[in-house]
Each structure stands twice: as structure tokens, then as C-alpha cells.
Amino acid sequence: MSATLRSLALGAALVVLAGCGPSGHPVAGDFIADGNPPVAGEKWIVQLTSDNGKSYSGEVIDSKFNILNVPSGTYKVSITHYGDADTGGKAAKRPPTQPTPKAYSDPLTVPGGPYKLQTSKLKK
Numbered sequence: 001m002s003a004t005l006r007s008l009a010l011g012a013a014l015v016v017l018a019g020c021g022p023s024g025h026p027v028a029g030d031f032i033a034d035g036n037p038p039v040a041g042e043k044w045i046v047q048l049t050s051d052n053g054k055s056y057s058g059e060v061i062d063s064k065f066n067i068l069n070v071p072s073g074t075y076k077v078s079i080t081h082y083g084d085a086d087t088g089g090k091a092a093k094r095p096p097t098q099p100t101p102k103a104y105s106d107p108l109t110v111p112g113g114p115y116k117l118q119t120s121k122l123k124k
Contacts, residue, residue: 024069027056027108029115033081037063042083046117047101048075048108065117070110077104079122 031044038044044060050073058067078101102122108115 024071025111026066026068027058027070027110027113027115028064028066029113029117031060031063031065032116032118032120034119039083042081044082045080045101047078047080048110049078050075065115072110075108075110077106077108077117078102079104079117079119081119 027048031038031046033039033042033044038060044065045057046060046065046067047055047057048067048070049055050071056067056070056075058065080101104117105121105123
């Protein structure tokens with residue numbers, strides 16, 4: 001194989017490999033529930049949905065959320081809450097109900113940040 005042909009083959013391989021693997025941006029930030037950190041034992045999920053319906057989600061852990069590999073764009077945000085605030089800081093002993101996600105009032109643009117989501121901005 002000639003040097004030119006090897007160079008072309010190597011270049012084509014690099015182009016193919018560049019398209020493999022995750023692409024996008026991490027979306028991470030702080031989460032505040034009713035003006036306070038979430039109560040231990042409660043579960044909160046943050047979901048981002050693009051105009052074409054593709055969604056990305058992540059769980060709130062220690063008042064932070066982290067969603068990986070989100071492509072650039074503007075997303076509708078919804079937040080789902082599992083668990084009861086009256087558990088006294090203990091996890092509920094029954095399976096979580098299937099609550100309806102609530103829409104967030106402001107869209108989220110990726111890349112961007114820093115991000116801070118607050119339940120006070122959920123649409124009523």
C-alpha cells in the first residue's frame with residue numbers, strides 16, 4: 001500500500017472514530033425545594049426535553065443534579081418529586097407513586113450555567 005493510500009485510510013479512520021462516543025455537555029447545578037435543600041428520603045428527578053422530544057434526566061443527590069452528554073440547545077425543564085415530606089427525614093416504606101412531572105417556568109440553554117433550579121419556579 002502506498003504512503004498516500006495509507007494516509008487516506010488513516011484519515012478516514014480518524015473521522016469515523018471522532019464520531020464515536022458521547023457528545024454533548026454536562027448540565028449540573030444546585031437544586032432547592034421550597035426554599036430548602038430536599039428532605040432526606042425524598043427523590044427528585046430533573047428532566048430536560050428538546051423541541052424534537054429527546055429527553056435527558058438526572059436525579060438530585062445532596063441538593064445537586066448532574067445530567068451528562070446533553071447536546072447544545074434550549075430545553076424545557078420538568079421536575080418530578082417522589083416521596084412524602086412528612087417522612088421525618090426517613091425514606092418512605094412503600095413504593096413511590098407515579099407523580100406527574102411539573103413544568104419549570106424557565107427554559108434551560110446548553111451550554112450555559114451555572115444552573116440553579118428552585119421548586120418555587122414550577123408552573124402551578
